[in-house]
Amino acid sequence: MKFYDRKREIEILQEIEELSSEYAQMTMMVGRRRIGKTTLLKNAFVKTPVLYFFVGRKNEVLLCEEFVNEVEIKLHETLGQFTSFSQLFKVIMQLSKRLNFTLIIDEFQEFRNLNPSVFSDMQNIWDSIKEESKINLVLCGSIYSMMKQIFENAKEPLYGRVTSRIHLKPFDxxxxxxxxxxxxxxxxxxxxxxxxxxxxxxxxxxxxxxxxxxxxxxxxxxxxxSEGSYFLEEGRDVLIEEFGRDYTNYFSVLSL
Known part of the structure; x- marks a missing residue:
C-alpha cells in the first residue's frame, strides 16, 4: 500500500530536523497502536542519517547490542559493548556534538518495564550535553497513558524536556x-x-x-x-496493552 497523507506532520518533522543541525531537538510522538507512527517517521527525514531503535521486551544487554549495530551501520562509528542503555545513550549524545543525525526510539514507554532508571539517566545526560549537541531525538510511543505520564507529569525526570509534541491522529x-x-x-x-x-x-x-x-x-x-481474522482479537489486545495488569477490571466492566 502506498504512503498516504501526513503532509502536515512530515512538514513539521522536517522543520525540526532542520533545526537540529544547530540545536538539539527532543520530539515526543504519541498515537494509538497501528496508526502509522513508525511508517511516518521512516518516511519523514531526508537530510540526516536515521537511527531506528525499537524497545522490545527483551534483556537490556541484547537491546544494546542491536542498537550498537544500528549505529555502526548507519554512522560508521565503532562503539564497543554496553550493558545498559544509559551508557550507550551518553556515547550517542557525545557523538552528536560532531555529527547531525536523527535518533528514533520507538515504543519508548517500554523502558518503564525494562529499566525505569533510564528516564532519570537520560535527563541527566540530556541536560549536560544538549547545548553542544546536534541530535534530532524522536521518542515515540503507542500507549498514550504511559507516554503522557513520562513527559507531562511534573514529578517525572523528562518533564519539560521535549521541544516538540506530535499527537498522530487517524486518517480523515x-x-x-x-x-x-x-x-x-x-x-x-x-x-x-x-x-x-x-x-x-x-x-x-x-x-x-x-x-x-x-x-x-x-x-x-x-x-x-471470518475465522482467524486479524480484527477479532484486536480490541482485546488494545485493552490489554493500554491497561496492563489492570485490564481484567475493564473486561469485567465491559462484560457486565
Whole structure:
C-alpha cells in the first residue's frame, strides 16, 4: 500500500530536523497502536542519517547490542559493548556534538518495564550535553497513558524536556475517500461508511482490507468476521496493552 497523507506532520518533522543541525531537538510522538507512527517517521527525514531503535521486551544487554549495530551501520562509528542503555545513550549524545543525525526510539514507554532508571539517566545526560549537541531525538510511543505520564507529569525526570509534541491522529474522511477511490473507483456510500466504521482511519486496519482486496461493504464484513481474522482479537489486545495488569477490571466492566 502506498504512503498516504501526513503532509502536515512530515512538514513539521522536517522543520525540526532542520533545526537540529544547530540545536538539539527532543520530539515526543504519541498515537494509538497501528496508526502509522513508525511508517511516518521512516518516511519523514531526508537530510540526516536515521537511527531506528525499537524497545522490545527483551534483556537490556541484547537491546544494546542491536542498537550498537544500528549505529555502526548507519554512522560508521565503532562503539564497543554496553550493558545498559544509559551508557550507550551518553556515547550517542557525545557523538552528536560532531555529527547531525536523527535518533528514533520507538515504543519508548517500554523502558518503564525494562529499566525505569533510564528516564532519570537520560535527563541527566540530556541536560549536560544538549547545548553542544546536534541530535534530532524522536521518542515515540503507542500507549498514550504511559507516554503522557513520562513527559507531562511534573514529578517525572523528562518533564519539560521535549521541544516538540506530535499527537498522530487517524486518517480523515477525505483521505479514506482517496484510498477507497484508488482501489475501488466505483465505491458506493455504503462501502465508504463500512470502510470508515471498520477502520476508523487507522492505517494498519486499512492495510488489512487493502491486502485482502475487501473494498465493498460485503467483502469488508466477510473479511472482518471470518475465522482467524486479524480484527477479532484486536480490541482485546488494545485493552490489554493500554491497561496492563489492570485490564481484567475493564473486561469485567465491559462484560457486565
Amino acid at each position: 474522511m477525505s483521505t479514506l475517500k482517496e484510498i477507497l477511490h484508488d482501489y475501488h473507483p466505483r465505491y458506493t456510500s455504503e462501502d465508504l461508511l463500512a470502510f470508515y466504521m471498520i477502520t476508523g482511519g487507522v492505517a494498519k486496519y486499512i492495510e488489512q482490507l487493502v491486502v485482502r482486496k475487501a473494498f465493498t461493504k460485503d467483502k469488508m464484513l466477510k473479511t472482518v468476521l
